[in-house]
Amino acid sequence: MSELRPPVPPRRHLLSIRDLERDDVERILDTAQALSASLDREVKKLPTLRGRTVVNLFYESSTRTLASFELAAKRLSADTMSLRSAGSSVDKGESLKDTALTLAAYDPDVIVVRHPSIGAPQLVARNTEAHIVNAGDGKHQHPTQALLDLHTMREALGRLEGLQVAIVGDVLHSRVARSLIQALGLVGAQALLVGPPTLLPRGVEALGCAVSTDIGSICDADVVYVLRMQAERMAAGEAFVPSLREYTALYGIGPDRVRPGQVVMHPGPMNRGIEIDPRVADSGAALVTDQVRAGLVVRMAVLYDLLVAQPAVRGSGPVEGARENRDAPPVLTTAPEMA
């Protein structure tokens, strides 16, 4: 019933990998690569987003996502402010809508939203004129994680086209997996989902990925992407697997399951000894710290892309205000010049 309501929010936001096309992904990754060079300089700060305001609105605990968004904005000279639900008016029962309206009154350029409920970033987008970046909404999407994963793969393996990526574990509850499957599809890589039948969502093949319950099927993959196994999935009434012990025996990634030449990734935080063996996590095959590093440059690239780099998108959104007519900051016109 696409004629009833627009299925995809306009692309002045980054709410879902669905908002992006291949060109967008490649442009963001190229920008991230160019920005990497700036991180090696003695003075790491760029003036690109001077005078812009980036607000981080986090309703869920986070270390690496919040830290990297905050640092990414600062490295680009934006003013930043981070609000967590604890200690804010949310504690007093303020609705997400009212919090969004309150923040909107300060006229931020970007609001980065993390929330436990699916649809929260869309609600903020409906109620403010800021560009919204989804930093994780429930089990739905975590698009910047997928982009930083692609960046990490491209840096480590030199290509994305044709890569085979086995995503192992609790796909059902994973926003990381959903975003990554879509992102891999956009750049011509293949995703294979591997896990117990109870943790593989019914109908997920429609996203263009293969599905297997056999851990042996990861042997042909270039990348083994290990998902976090959350202990609460074994809570009473939520027993998706009978025990962590059996899960680890069947799907845990130990040294015997990684073939030479494969790389191993994990979005963190890791449960060592459950979904990933410490010997794998600490091996040369593991790209976990590369992923964390990529998080910074990719989030810088995402902010740059929304605020500076995508002229074609300007004016395509439903809510266009004076913001779009402001003079762009007189800095870095194209990413490659930064290199």
Add this chain to the structure above:
Amino acid sequence: MTLFCANGRSDSLVVEGRVLSPAQDIDETLRITVTDGVISTIEPASANELVVAPAFIDPHVHLRTPGREDEETPRSGTEAAAAGGYCAILAMPNTDPVVDSAAVLGALVERAREEAAVPIGFMAAISKGLRGEELTEMVELAATGAAAFTDDGRPVESAGLMRRALQYSGLSKLPLALHCEEPTLSRGGHAHEGAVSAELGLGAYPSTAESVMVERDLALAGAEDRQIHLMHLSARESVAALDLALSRGFSVSAEVTPHHLVLTDEAVRSLDPNVKMNPPLRSEDDRSALRDALRRGAISCIATDHAPHARQEKDVPFEEAPFGVIGLETAFAALYTHLVVPGELSLETLLERMSAGPARVFGLDEPRIAVGARANLAVLDLDAKWTVTEEGFRSLSANSWLLGETLRGRVVKTVADGRLVYQA
């Protein structure tokens, strides 16, 4: 007596147009004169652009009173019903307090007699407090005016209690209307299990969560030889179970909502809280099974499951939003636009399933067009186009899945129980 509304005048008026009453096999251009609420003469007339049909009956409406009078009241809900062409509605008992005692029901009946523009029948609960533990005093509730029994909003979880309800309700002669949902299968579910829920990460509410309960309840009703009515069916598997029961001669009927007939779970991609319902919107395949069952008559009623919610409660992230949408004021136009105009359903079938069909299931007088009959008429302008807006609703709530949509076909006049209750 199971329908209650404010006593008042009986009106006299004349309507004319293409008179279409499929249950009576009438399709002629006629002038109908209503004198003091009763059809006094019917005579040939010259054609105009209007259709005059027996007014509609909605067997599934949430009036939210008592407890949530900010969302709907008997007054606002029946004004909305009048604007939708309805001459009677059946209200659900999942209020606060629950309609599970003669005292609560009696108070509602009194209120309806004071303020209902359109007659209301009140369903009473099957179990006290909808807790699924003890039966309500069904005989006393029936004597106080209950129209049927239901725990709508939740299933009767215990098969044992369901069986006793079937047995005991026989004393009341009233049917049980059942919300079929197996809670251990639907728990945490926010959308139909399929490609859309897999992609969006929404908790899955599989078709089997409905159909296994439909099958259980049909098995029990068949064994007890009692009449049941299956509410708001959504899944192909449920339709298959219904067909099997009908072929065995069980006394079973079923209803379907406009939103399940028009939308599929693809609409959920918008993450708009106004496409979140229980049962959820399902697949194209399910929708086509529902349309087919409606055409065949296996599903004999269209029910809106009109479920008002306060604006602030729907203006939240999809996952946090309550289930339910309003439908009284848009049902005819939505189905005319999306099913009749594209040739999916005949106008005659639509009118029958919105009027005579529900009347038969609940033992209400069928709205008829005949000299001497009490006037219950919906006058429809099929060519009229109108846009659904928040400001346009008579309902106190505006949680419609049709906001912003332009529809074809409009109710221009409604006569309910001899009174002109709506005029566009």
